[in-house]
Amino acid sequence: ELKKKLSKLEYDNKILQDELLAVEKSPYLPKTLARLHYSVTLRRDEILKNEFGASINEKQGSLYEIKNQLRKYAPLIGLDPDIARITVTEAIQNIIEHGHGSYAHIEMEINNLATNPYMKMSFKHEMKPGQQYTLTQIEENAKKGDINSEYFDFEDARGRGEFLMKELTDERQIINGVELDDNGEKIHYFKRILINYRDPKGPRMETSFDEIREEIDRLDTDDVVCYFHTDHKQARLNSITVITNKSEDHRVRKIMEEAGFSLSHRDTYSRTLFSSYKPLKDVTREEIEHLFVKIRKLVQAEVEYKHGNVEF
Structure with a gap:
């Protein structure tokens, strides 16, 4: 009877492993997937109220599936899945904890048609009018997470997160912009873009200023x-x-x-x-x-x- 139970557990475990690694181990998807776009909008205020600082089952949390989506698809273009998950964990933690407004927007794009395939992740939240979070400020915070820096602060979680995002991504973009809400009111926002390439030393995607042009169109x-x-x-x-x-x-x-x-x-x-x-x-x-x-x-x-x- 015990052997039967052990055999069933081993079988169930194998089925679960096959499901978890189906995308990563697929011999077809790396060749057939051309582009992938994943987008989600979260109620940031609800996560802060009910999940942050509380003892919850992580797998039932609002952020678990998002982290796993990025981890799952990263290997398709030759990226390390664990690095992808660490990066998105730090970025999401940052916008939920330090952002402003009711919502947080997260997007992932995989481009497997580019000469050097890449994964582009963006994290966006509202900012108070007149406030900005610039690349200069980000670099200053990152020093607090760098053990080799004179500004290193072990207890500074934000500094640690900024340092990890800086070290684990090939390219970073920061946008402090303005958009219109459903009522036509201007909303100031902060958007962090993190890009990883199959070959970090290979060609980069061409810079597009389309988003800035859209910003200009919204201004008076x-x-x-x-x-x-x-x-x-x-x-x-x-x-x-x-x-x-x-x-x-x-x-x-x-x-x-x-x-x-x-x-x-x-x-x-x-x-x-x-x-x-x-x-x-x-x-x-x-x-x-x-x-x-x-x-x-x-x-x-x-x-x-x-x-x-x-x-x-």
Whole structure:
């Protein structure tokens, strides 16, 4: 009787293992899957109220299946499933715990048609008006999670999470944007994008500014625009794209050229300019941050001018 029970348990365990690893072990899906898109919106406030800090069965929690979805599909393009799960765990934990608003939006995209297949994960939540969470702030927090940093803080969970996301992803993008809700009201949001490639040293996906263009379309005609996009190739700065109102063109170009950059490409969109600059020398992260501060001050001066507070 005991042998029968053991045999049944072994059989049930094998069936369960086969189900869990069906996608990872499939000889067909890596060749047949072209694209995959997974999207979910969670009631962030409910998770905070009922799950965070409570003793619950993790497998019944709101986040368990999402983490497993990313873990399940990562091997199809040659990614480590455990690294994928750790990354998404830290990112979800971050937006639930430190975000704002009632909802959290999570998306995963797998592109198996690209020359270098990739998994793109995005995590989005509402921000209080006037607040931003910039890449500079993220880098500062990541130092608190780096055991080799003088700023290391063992008890800083957010720092640990930021450090892990930085170390475990090939490419990061940060968007502080604006969208319209169902009532036409402007909602400020923060969006974190994490990308992992089959070959971390291989070609990267082309930068798309479609989301920023959509942002610009949502703004009022008298709103002032200021976006920065940095592009790195194998840890080296490749270019910086500055997006501002056309009226800022000459002043921004002067700042960039004085800092050792050369204009390489320019696109006009609506009332804005997308100007890409190539560095003519090695540039440190501190120098880039200083550059952004100067341009932000320039743009802020235009904001003050539009409100009639200063001469411009």
